[in-house]
Each structure stands twice: as structure tokens, then as C-alpha cells.
Amino acid sequence: MTEPKKQAAEKEGWVRVLDSDEVRRAITRIAHEIIERNKGAQSLAVVGVRTRGEHLAERIAKMIEGIENMTIPRGVVDITLYRDDIAHNPEQPLVRGTELPFNVDKKAIILVDDVLFTGRTIRAAIDAIIDYGRPRSVQLAVLCDRGHRELPIRADYVGKNLSSSKQEVVEVCLSESDDEDAVYIRPSRKPKEGA
């Protein structure tokens, strides 16, 4: 195990549950499972949920391409316009846009996110995808499943199942946006300042 680079991790209460090798192995295994379950990579498309799901989707798509020696279409969904809590939140979030630059119809879509928690994000992401067409199937791949579902949603491919309390926060770090690949569990910060 390498030393955690993230300074915050040295703070009290942070527990690292996956290091960079474990993240890599989880992604490799998920890629293989996807190919196995779909009997190849024909008609697959990999779609990440912004922002960290986007990076994971890219990694999974690349790995599938390497194994199957073909190109896989990929896309990104931004769920801002599909959230179910918008009526309760006076904040004006930045809309970042959905990009699905392929025909969704009849594709087997692998939806990728970093953490599966309440399931509300995934519900929103599925609605967003279906506005673009009628996929043959939508399958869900997540790096971590932390439980506490509020909707009847489950993942088809899971990097690691975590047992966490609802008050804890699961932090996924990926080298594309953070300075390392790792997953931490930390206590929630006390009341949000200013927000």
C-alpha cells in the first residue's frame, strides 16, 4: 500500500477503503464482467454520470476496447434537469449538459457512477437517457455500493460493497480530477457553512 497523498486523509476519522491498485482491479473486473454478461461488446455504449462517473466510464470503455479490440461509443449524462429535489432547493446549480453522441435506440447502455447510495441520481440518469431513445437495456456499474437505497434500484456491477452509516460520507478520488485513485469514508462535516 502506498502512502495516501491526499492531505485531508490525514485528518481524524478518514478511513481509506480502496487504494489505487484496488480501484484499478475493481475497474478491470467490472470491464470483464460487462463483456461476459453481454457476450461481447457489440451494441454496448458506456455512459458516465457527471463528474466522477464520467472518468470511470472512460476507463471502463477503454478497457473493454482493449480486450475486445473494437471501439465503444461513450457519453455523459448531467442529471441537474432531472433531479427530484429541485423544488426544495433554492440554489441555482450550474447545468453542465448531457452528451450522448450516438443513437441510443437498441443499445445496451452501461451507466457508470462512482457511488450508489439512495438511488435517486440513477433514477434521474435513466430518465435522462430515455429522453434520447429506447435502449435495449440499461445496466448499472458503480465503483462503490454503500447501501441506504430510497428507490428500488440495484447495481449490475459493483467494485466494492461498503458498509457505511447514513451520516458518513464516501469520497471517491480519481486521478483525472483529484491527485490519486482512492476511496475514503469520512464523518460528515458539521452543518454546511453559508450554503
Add this chain to the structure above:
Amino acid sequence: MSSTDLKIGPHLLGIRGLSREQVEFILATAAQFVEVSERPIKRVPTLRGKTVVNLFLEASTRTRTSFEIAAKRLSADAVNIGAKDSSVTKGETLLDTVWTLQAMAPDVIVMRHPSSGAAHFIAQHLTRSAVVNAGDGLHEHPTQALLDALTIKQKLGKLTGLKIVLVGDVFRGRVARSNIFLHTLLGNEVRAVAPPTFIPPDLAQLGVKLYHDLPSALDGADVVMSLRIKTEYLQDAFIPSTDEYCRRFCITEPILAKYAPESIVLAPGPFNRGIEMSSEVVDGPRSQISKQVNYGVAVRMAVIYLLAIRQGAMNLSEHLKEHSA
């Protein structure tokens, strides 16, 4: 990216009063909405259950339609009220009309009115609805300036350090005024060229450079905005004749090619071919007119979205407070 210090609202009454960051935030949001109109299903569920009233007390087809389509693509319910349908024609005051509307709990009221300041006036009296100014008298038309800015940004890739020329009726131009506020805010050079009767007396105080001949105004311009000569006012003798106006100020391809070869041309519409611009310009590659219509829907979606989610959440928390007490 944090947007917590970038709150837009509660109303959008004009470009004046917005910060540069707020303008950029609205444009960034609008840029994302462009794609929604290109989907097979041109609708997102975001504002389900929200109501947008389009109160247009002055004739308008394109702006009203644009706001209506924008509201519907966000899944809001859009209700249109024109001057002929409203009780204003029966002698009701504007405030009474607006209070009646508010009792029906719209989240957003989009208003066009022939009097300057009308949108500010109703906004002062409304506590549960966001107001969008869709043109008030000679004053402002903020969403038009924002959609012009989005058009420029998408085409030229930037929105600062540009030379922008307004040609035509600046005097009766609320579009001109909103654009002047916007582009001086963003650090662009704003020029105006027209017969002196079309130039308001204190225009230079807004930071606009005045010209009286087209070639020198166009010299090196990046963006040319053509403002409509309102032919219905011609009897007011602002100009001797459209022919004479056209000889001196009509935007033609040879003039653009000579003095502003890299320029793009915008017109808020409607426009008169052969008076403000030649047909060659209107239909030519510089013209961004159809893009403006396209981006107009996206900008209005962004404005309605930003104001409605804020207003809606505030109304909901009031509602919950009342019912838990």
C-alpha cells in the same frame, strides 16, 4: 464550480444591475439548454408543476412564442395573455391585473409593456412570483441582449475585447439599450451610427462612441447589430425618407467587405430588407439571424429555469412553514 454567490433573481428586470459574473452564469446555463432543442424529445422535466404567465400588453409574436416554447421545453405550464384578452382594455389598472394573476400563483410572470419601468413597478408589488422583463417601453429588453451575447459567444468564441456597432434606431431601441449595458459591462467597445434624430441625447454618457457615417463606424468591427427602423413612426419625421436613410445607412455586403471584412451581422427582428440591410446580407454567411432565434429559446429557458427554481423553492418553504405552524 461554485454558484452559491451567483444567485440570479428574484427578478430579471434589465441588464443594468447584473454583474459580469451573473451574465456569464446565465450564458453558461443557456449554452447547455441549446442541446435540449436538438433532441428528438425536446423537453426536460425540470419545471414540472410550475406556471409561467406570459403577459404581453404590447404586440409581439416572436418574443412571446420564444418564451412560450422555452417554458414548455422545461415542462412548465405556459399561459399567454395578450392586451386584447386582458381586462386592461376594460379599464383595469396594471396593478390590479397583476394582483389577480398573482392570486393564481404563477411562479414566473414574463411581461412586455409599452411603458418604460412597468416591469420594475410590478416587481415591487409581487412577493411570490419572479418577474422577467420582456421589453418595457424604450427602456430594456434583457433577454434579447443575452441571446445576442450567446450568439456572439458561440460564433466568435469570446465576449470581450470586441468592437460592436449598433446601426439604426437607437432612440426607440430597448434592445439597443440592453446591449449597450451588456457590452460596456463585458468590456467591449460599443459604437452607434444613425441619423442624429435616432440617437438619444445622452448616449455618450453610457460609454458609447457616436458616429454619423457608416464606413467609419464599421471600421474593424467584429459585430454589426442592425436595429429596425420602425416604419410605423415614419410620419413623425425622424428621417426624411427611407430612401435617404438607406443611401447612407443601409448595411450592404460591399460596405462590410471593405470596412469590416471579418464581421458577423445580428438583427433582433423583425427587419426590413432593403432598408436596414440588403437581402444579400440578410441571407449571407455573416447573418446570424436564424441562430439568434435558436439561441433565444435557450436563453429564455435559462432565465425561466434559474428564476423559477429559486422562486419555487422559496414559495415551497413558505408553504411548509404555514402548514407546520
